[in-house]
Amino acid sequence: MTKTNPGRFFEDYQPGEVIPHAVPRTVGAGERALYHALYPARHALASSDEFARACGLPAAPLDDLAAFHVVFGKTVPDISLNALANLGYAEGRWLRPVWPGDTLSATSEVIGLKQNSNGKSGVVWVRTEGRNQKDEVVLDYVRWVMVRKRETGGDAPAPVIPELKPALAAGDLVIPEGLDFTGYDFALAGEPHRWGDYAPGEVIDHVDGVTIEEAEHMMATRLWQNTAKVHFDATAREGGRRLIYGGHVISLARALSFNGLANAQMIAGLNGGAHANPCFAGDTVRAWSEVLDRAETAAPGVGALRLRLVATKGGAPGELRDADGKYLPDVLLDLDYWALVPT
Amino acid sequence: MTKTNPGRFFEDYQPGEVIPHAVPRTVGAGERALYHALYPARHALASSDEFARACGLPAAPLDDLAAFHVVFGKTVPDISLNALANLGYAEGRWLRPVWPGDTLSATSEVIGLKQNSNGKSGVVWVRTEGRNQKDEVVLDYVRWVMVRKRETGGDAPAPVIPELKPALAAGDLVIPEGLDFTGYDFALAGEPHRWGDYAPGEVIDHVDGVTIEEAEHMMATRLWQNTAKVHFDATAREGGRRLIYGGHVISLARALSFNGLANAQMIAGLNGGAHANPCFAGDTVRAWSEVLDRAETAAPGVGALRLRLVATKGGAPGELRDADGKYLPDVLLDLDYWALVPT
Amino acid sequence: MTKTNPGRFFEDYQPGEVIPHAVPRTVGAGERALYHALYPARHALASSDEFARACGLPAAPLDDLAAFHVVFGKTVPDISLNALANLGYAEGRWLRPVWPGDTLSATSEVIGLKQNSNGKSGVVWVRTEGRNQKDEVVLDYVRWVMVRKRETGGDAPAPVIPELKPALAAGDLVIPEGLDFTGYDFALAGEPHRWGDYAPGEVIDHVDGVTIEEAEHMMATRLWQNTAKVHFDATAREGGRRLIYGGHVISLARALSFNGLANAQMIAGLNGGAHANPCFAGDTVRAWSEVLDRAETAAPGVGALRLRLVATKGGAPGELRDADGKYLPDVLLDLDYWALVPT
Known part of the structure; x- marks a missing residue:
């Protein structure tokens, strides 16, 4: 038996399955500094604790995209290791800021499946949730990827195509508490x-x-x-x-x-x-x-x-x-x- | 109207004007680690909290030059975006250490102006102050830059040349409290x-x-x-x-x-x-x-x-x-x- | 007199001498983040405070190898600046986790010496200890290096060859308290x-x-x-x-x-x-x-x-x-x- 992770193939996904992703991650002052070293980030709210406090927050949160990347990264071994293409995102919402010291983990629910007509691959839709150490959801989003099949051909599963909003309405947005x-x-x-x-x-x-x-x-x-x-x-x-x-x-x-x-x-x-x-x-x-x-x-x-x-x-x-x-x-x-x- | 910052030109500076610079910045353990990764920094006082305490300080301060760079960086969009040359520094003083968790901001006062004889550019002198979240000045220094004019020619403003010390006297230096x-x-x-x-x-x-x-x-x-x-x-x-x-x-x-x-x-x-x-x-x-x-x-x-x-x-x-x-x-x-x- | 460190040569080591290494170093959230940026590190215990707590530790320790590198780095100016080759390691033990905020320093004891037959170099064995700010040993290990002689020839010192275990027994290992x-x-x-x-x-x-x-x-x-x-x-x-x-x-x-x-x-x-x-x-x-x-x-x-x-x-x-x-x-x-x- 090989002990390394071969990744999932199209056949390995079932609608409704919830996949817990591995390796929780504590983020903090180091990630903040690296984010500013790697990108020319200057938005004041994520740069300054004082500016964030003047905007009603307890401190500067981690950059919203850094939170996204940490959650996204957790999904890769289970969702996109054998992906041929990253096809799209939808319904992404930042539900709570991520603060230095928070520990993030992620789960994904399979919400759609459709085998391609070539029999070699299929599209998988997942809704991913990122949570902090209090089990509060900080972020959720849908993405869909084209994934290789383990074996070409075979019966295609019944297609399940999720209904996704072309765009969130303003009323769908969650404003951080206190902002x-x-x-x-x-x-x-x-x-x-x-x-x-x-x-x-x-x-x-x-x-x-x-x-x-x-x-x-x-x-x-x-x-x-x-x-x-x-x-x-x-x-x-x-x-x-x-x-x-x-x-x-x-x-x-x-x-x-x-x-x-x-x-x-x-x-x-x-x-x-x-x-x-x-x-x-x-x-x-x-x-x-x-x-x-x-x-x-x-x-x-x-x-x-x-x-x-x-x-x-x-x-x-x-x-x-x-x-x-x-x-x-x-x-x-x-x-x-x-x-x-x-x- | 364009919403991006075109930077200031020589004509945009007035003697005595105080320019508040944008994007305050909280610095800490991440910046310290990155400073040590980017430069072969080994001076013990900025490397070890224990060594700093043995020298009378409450903890290791951020490297003095890191504090300088953060303050300097804030001035770039207002002072040197259209600069043709960074001509010099004078009278720089480190007035207080910067501690992890401090938030730095900066202002610059225009202290000198002199149009070049070619009518295409001029020299601008500014005295920049970096402050922490308690509004204490942590650093001040003078620098002068050659800045493009928006339009060639035109009347030159009356030149104002600041008197600057060729070097600080030892008595001008501020020793960190407790050192x-x-x-x-x-x-x-x-x-x-x-x-x-x-x-x-x-x-x-x-x-x-x-x-x-x-x-x-x-x-x-x-x-x-x-x-x-x-x-x-x-x-x-x-x-x-x-x-x-x-x-x-x-x-x-x-x-x-x-x-x-x-x-x-x-x-x-x-x-x-x-x-x-x-x-x-x-x-x-x-x-x-x-x-x-x-x-x-x-x-x-x-x-x-x-x-x-x-x-x-x-x-x-x-x-x-x-x-x-x-x-x-x-x-x-x-x-x-x-x-x-x-x- | 030159003020720079020329490094030690083979002649400069005496069996039993304990060499204190310079530049103590406080490590923390910045080093943790950089470790994850520089290496594809994913072991959960060093990635997540929560995972570490569920394993009986008070927080995620610094990666064990990061602790090793910090201690090793301190030894370089005294042990291997004039080394021709890094020959081996033995008897390395991690005795206590390194926590964010700890300050590490290191000493090495010369435990072996043997001049090479060419008279140009010799082998030096040292046992290095890394300590935290409480003077607790966090790590010790033996390494041996081939070091240049200052002058070729001359009498060779009596060889001292340390007895080293080919491998630690399981009973030699120290398990972190609470794990x-x-x-x-x-x-x-x-x-x-x-x-x-x-x-x-x-x-x-x-x-x-x-x-x-x-x-x-x-x-x-x-x-x-x-x-x-x-x-x-x-x-x-x-x-x-x-x-x-x-x-x-x-x-x-x-x-x-x-x-x-x-x-x-x-x-x-x-x-x-x-x-x-x-x-x-x-x-x-x-x-x-x-x-x-x-x-x-x-x-x-x-x-x-x-x-x-x-x-x-x-x-x-x-x-x-x-x-x-x-x-x-x-x-x-x-x-x-x-x-x-x-x-």
């Missing part, structure tokens, strides 16, 4: 633009670019305990290039978006996302955003902006797809999320 | 050399060399939230090489100086400094020091040494300028500072 | 294999590979304050390649061994080890283990496995030596250690 932007300090945050200054349809060029190194994306991906071999093993792909974890590009683009969206302090919802093209070391990543929607929230001084965040390695802001609706070759990421912004 | 080197453990610190063992004129070869990687200087510069694009974007310069943040070279040289100056435990003053030549990944950095002056202080067992710290990518210790007084091409840094040393 | 695996959660740990599932002779292929970057091994080695110039200075060796610190390969292999040995939670003893061939950036490191022995311990639910951990840059699991007993050229590390595993 209050009525005394928000725009000068300390870095930009004067309020929620009402952003209009749907507006495109923001985040201007700056970052050229990625192999050491950086590997350190990030390891920090999240994501073990997918394509990110680390130069011999795993033709040409000897390591494929960069899609989440690294998400964090990079989000950090770059500070320049124009410095007040989009927290991520509250993930509506969807596509890793449009692979990213490799040497690529210079830029980002632009499009304002998709605006909504009020019940929290004092807190509005929500629905934003499209696009990471590219070329091309102009606003350019996303070709005439056939296909992503342009320089587009790396197309992410649709809700951010919390002072009104 | 006491009377029970100093030279064996634990790593070298037997006391303050009195260093004579003005003495040149110390720090021997070791470190070859710099792109990932390292970018992680460091991001950690300080320094956003200047030349440090990150390989497409921003001809030849595709990123310009290394001058402060990275300062920290590298200071860490290398342990070998011969292991007891120069704290930096108390910055008299001046020049980034003599640019530094790029692949350069192997070495350092040498020259003892410039010696002074007593009022603190028990604590003397001050004024030191020239030179970083190079070649050449012999002591070689600094050519016959015309120009820095030799292999000289990267010429820094003049005061360090606190046991007597 | 209790009776309520061990195999699902959270990541694998179902218990102590009794491992049979002597069994070979486990850990499957995954990691391609090493210069920035990573230098950051790791600096974090341990290991100053040996061959690891940092590309000009120090022909061909411009930096030699990777052997301990970096140990940590990499141990982290990779999670896949098949996820329940080998703690390292309790180091029986021996050889850095069989040098490792350089660009190498893709893989690992395999061989179960050498099995023993019970007095701690509840805790068994011990003696394991051979081999790191390679090629070749098949189980392949170690050629017909003449020489390590195969692709073998980087052959380590013999005791791990604690739930029964």
Whole structure:
């Protein structure tokens, strides 16, 4: 019997099954510092305990995407070790901030299955929950992946396709307890633009670019305990290039978006996302955003902006797809999320 | 209206204006560990809580240069985003140690202005203060930069040239409260050399060399939230090489100086400094020091040494300028500072 | 008088001399995070405070190898600055976990000396102890190195060859106070294999590979304050390649061994080890283990496995030596250690 984990194949998933993921993880001051070293992160709420306290929180939470990456990383050995493609995200919600000292663990429920017509693979949908040491859910989201079958052919299971919202409604968002932007300090945050200054349809060029190194994306991906071999093993792909974890590009683009969206302090919802093209070391990543929607929230001084965040390695802001609706070759990421912004 | 920060141009500075810089930052155990991973830092006072306590401090402070970099980084979007050159430093003083958990913010006062005769740029002098969460100044220093004008020509403002000390006097230095080197453990610190063992004129070869990687200087510069694009974007310069943040070279040289100056435990003053030549990944950095002056202080067992710290990518210790007084091409840094040393 | 440390030569060691090493070091949350960023570490006990508490410990200790590296790093300036080769390890014991906030220091006693017949070098054996701020020994081990003589020839000192155990007996191991695996959660740990599932002779292929970057091994080695110039200075060796610190390969292999040995939670003893061939950036490191022995311990639910951990840059699991007993050229590390595993 081999003792190593071969990963699950399409045949190994059953609708309704709840998979507990291994290796809980305590996060803290070290992860915060590394997040700032690996990404040009400047949003004040995750940078300063004092700024966070002035916004009604007890301290600066871990960056929302760092929480996402830790939870996501736990799912990799059970969900995507044999994945051929990471197809999408939906209904992601940040339910509670993650504080330094918290210990995160994760479970995933299989909510959909559909074998591909080629008989070689299938699509698996899971809803993943990340929990803290008090067993409170801090984050949940749906993702679906294309997974290899162990054996080609055979009877396909009855397809189960989950109904997923194309986007969360503003009312679906959970605002962190205590969050209050009525005394928000725009000068300390870095930009004067309020929620009402952003209009749907507006495109923001985040201007700056970052050229990625192999050491950086590997350190990030390891920090999240994501073990997918394509990110680390130069011999795993033709040409000897390591494929960069899609989440690294998400964090990079989000950090770059500070320049124009410095007040989009927290991520509250993930509506969807596509890793449009692979990213490799040497690529210079830029980002632009499009304002998709605006909504009020019940929290004092807190509005929500629905934003499209696009990471590219070329091309102009606003350019996303070709005439056939296909992503342009320089587009790396197309992410649709809700951010919390002072009104 | 664009929402991104275009940076200030020469015309945007007024003498006497105080500019509050954005994005306060809480520092702690993570920054300390990263500082030790990015630089070969070994000075015992910033390495060990126990050693620091034996020297009268409540714990190991953050490395003095880490505090400088965090404060400096905050100023970049307002002071040097459109800078053509970082011309100099003066009158830098470390007024209070920075402790893990402190939150730093920064303001700069414009103290000088002089348009260049070409009408395309000008020199701006600022005095920057870094403060902790108790609004105590932890650090102040003057720097001056050459900044692009928005439009060429036009009337030049009346020049204002600040009077700056060529060097701080020993009496200008502020010794951290409680610092006491009377029970100093030279064996634990790593070298037997006391303050009195260093004579003005003495040149110390720090021997070791470190070859710099792109990932390292970018992680460091991001950690300080320094956003200047030349440090990150390989497409921003001809030849595709990123310009290394001058402060990275300062920290590298200071860490290398342990070998011969292991007891120069704290930096108390910055008299001046020049980034003599640019530094790029692949350069192997070495350092040498020259003892410039010696002074007593009022603190028990604590003397001050004024030191020239030179970083190079070649050449012999002591070689600094050519016959015309120009820095030799292999000289990267010429820094003049005061360090606190046991007597 | 030069003020820099020239390192000790063979003539400078006396049997029985105890050498206190410099630069105590406080470790904590930052080192823990960096350890996880630099190595694909996933063993749950060092990853999660909650998991560690469920195993009877007050919190997650620092990774056992991180503790080793910090102690080892302190010895470098006194033991191996002029070493020609790191020849071996023996009798290594982890006596107490290292907790975040602990300050480590180290001393070494010279326990053996033997001049080589060429008169140019000799072998020095030292027993190193790492201590925490309470002066408790956390780790001790023997290593021996070949050190250059200051001057060729001269009378050789009387050889002193220490008697060293070829391997620690299970009874020599010290189990951390309170460790209790009776309520061990195999699902959270990541694998179902218990102590009794491992049979002597069994070979486990850990499957995954990691391609090493210069920035990573230098950051790791600096974090341990290991100053040996061959690891940092590309000009120090022909061909411009930096030699990777052997301990970096140990940590990499141990982290990779999670896949098949996820329940080998703690390292309790180091029986021996050889850095069989040098490792350089660009190498893709893989690992395999061989179960050498099995023993019970007095701690509840805790068994011990003696394991051979081999790191390679090629070749098949189980392949170690050629017909003449020489390590195969692709073998980087052959380590013999005791791990604690739930029964």
